[in-house]
Amino acid sequence: MERRLFVFAASAFIVAAVLGSAWITGQFTTPAVDRTDGYVSELAARDQPWTRLFRVSDALSGLACAFGVALVPRVAREWRGWLALAAFGLFTFVAGLFPLDCAALSDPACGQRAISYGHRVHTLAGALATLAVLAAMVLISSRWRSWVSWLFTWLSLAATLLTAAAHADRHGVGIAHRAQLTMFAVWLVYAAVHLLITDDDQAAEHGSPNWAGQGPGPAAGPTAGAGAGGADGYGPPHVVVQGAGPAVLITAGPGGAWFHWDRVAGDLAGSRRVIRFDRPGLGLSPRSPTPPDLYAEVARLAALAPAHPEQVTVVAHGVACWHAEAFARLHPLRVAKLVLVDPACAVTRRPFAPARTAGRWLPALGGTWGATVLARLTGPAAHRLLTGVPDPSGVYSMGKVPVAVAGEWLARRDMAADLRRVRAEKPFPDVPVTVISPGERDGRQERLAGDLGAKLVRLPESGHQVQLDDPEAIVDAVLAVPGSDLAPWRNT
Known part of the structure; x- marks a missing residue:
């Protein structure tokens, strides 16, 4: 992809x-615009016969340029050049929306009329677009180190200086301006060709597309990094291990990261070995080349859990409760206990084919400049709004995170269908289960607790972020001895 x-x-x-x-x-269509002394943008002036054609062409050209930048896979230290090229596209789009009132240089009567606000906006947007594309050409050429790119860049700079000089002299502006726009277009075509012939090298900077989810469980230690692929490429997951003792494996809910469970892990680390990890694209884990899948998540839990005969307590939140339940059904001898926090309901709607198709594209889109800009603009504020806690590692400023969240949401129907299939084929093992239900009574979670023979704990005053609002309830559920009362004041 x-x-x-x-x-x-x-x-x-x-x-x-x-x-x-x-x-x-x-x-040929607008002879009234002087080819020698008239601006090209005069073709789109409001009083010209083909104004709509050229205005639409300019606007769509700007949008296409900005869209192309958004799709370029991110490469380190090139962001300034691509940002400038995106600005060129946006300014060109604005210039198309606000045309000149009249042919400023070709029509002598144009200067005698009052200039509208749109005319001024067009003039300013055109000047800013020129500065932006020149800056983009210089910055990107310096990174590519291509003599061809530099040749077109210097020719564009020369044509721009000639246009400015011709405007000052009031003669030859049309020729110089047309030469300038020609060089801009030629450079865009060259940039396209450069991307096509170097795509393998560019993709290699993101790491090998091999998600190392399988393998031995993590060694005891404070942190296991995201691997050679880096947090924005491909590679093994980000894993954090604390404490010593019986193993507790924590899998976060939608969009969650390892640090959301700091308080829970800190309280458990005194008597348990707590294993936290980030799913592909979330937290500090790199992206996966494939969309989310229930069986892949079960395999990930199996890889991170201690080897048999040691058993693990699995703490899951939200849709990750599906992964935990499927893990218990498929690997019954490896599970000591399940703690399901605000489990999601496995919907019975059919899988949606367009969602599956879109899900195949999302992992690759997570490494583009468009995803990066989206995350930088919205990620930190959205995280603060939803959780009320800071983001110490800048996780939610990474483009891979919103794309991974969208990918998991699109995969929900498929994962729910797979879970129903596992439920039909594999019985649930005889292991203790605690279902923690926040907020008001939820009949679906009560039915799930009944189906699994689970102890249901209701937290009426807690929000959906139980690990942040009431971590003691989760710690109590993990440490509770089977058959004993679990914080009876919390139970229904």
Whole structure:
């Protein structure tokens, strides 16, 4: 999928170059605009016959350029150049929305009229677009170190200086401006070709697409990193291990990260070996080349849990409760206890084919500049709003995280169908289960507790982030001796 992103990004740049060159037809359709002394943007002036055609072409050209930047897989130390190129696309789009009132240089009567607000916006947006694309060409060329890119960059700079000089002299502006726009379009085409012929090298910077979820359990220690692929590439998961004693494996809910469980892990680490991890794309774990899948998550739990005959207590939250239940059914001899915190309901709706198709694309999209910008703008604020706690590692500023959250949401129907299939084929083992239900009574969670023979603990004053609002309830459930009362004041 990552290779296709390079193809789509390159195609978007070529479309932007073609649409941005629509002025070539204007030499024949709009003779009133002077080819020697008139701006190209005068073709889209409000008083010209083909204004809508050229305005739409300019606007779509800008959008195509910005869309292409959004699809480019992120490469370290290139962000300034791509940001400048995205700004060029957006300014070009604005210039298309706000055309000139009239042909400023070709029509002598134009200067005698009052200038509208849109005319001023177009002039400013055009100037900013020129500065942005020149900056992008310089910054990206310095990273690519390609003499061809530098050649087009210097020619574009020369054409821009000639345009400025011609404007000051009031003669030859049209020729210089057309040369400038031609070089911009040629550079965009070159950028597209560069992406197409170097996509393998670019993709290699994200690490090998091999999600090392299987393998031996983590060694005791404070932290096991995300692996050579890095948090934005591909590689093994981010794992944190604390304490010593019987193993407790914690799997977070939708969009959760390991640090949301700090208080729970800290209280348990005195007598338990607590294993926390981030699923692919979440927290500090790198992305996975494949969409979320119930059996893959079960295999991940099996890989992180201690080897048989040692058994593990699994603490799961939200949709991760499905993974924990399936793990218990498929590996009954490896489970000592389940603690299901606010378990999600396994919906009975059919899997949605378009969601499955979109899910295949999302892992690759998590490494693009578009996902990075989206996360930087919305991630920290959304995390603070939903959890009320800080993000110490800047996890929610990473583009992979919102994409991973969306991928898990799109995979819910498929995972629910797989869970129902596992339930039909594998009986639930005779292990203690505690279901912690926050808020008001939930009949679905009560039915789940009945089906699993679980102890149901209701926390009427707790929110859905139980691990943050009431971590003691989870600690009590983990440490409770089977058959004993569990904080009876909490029970229904």
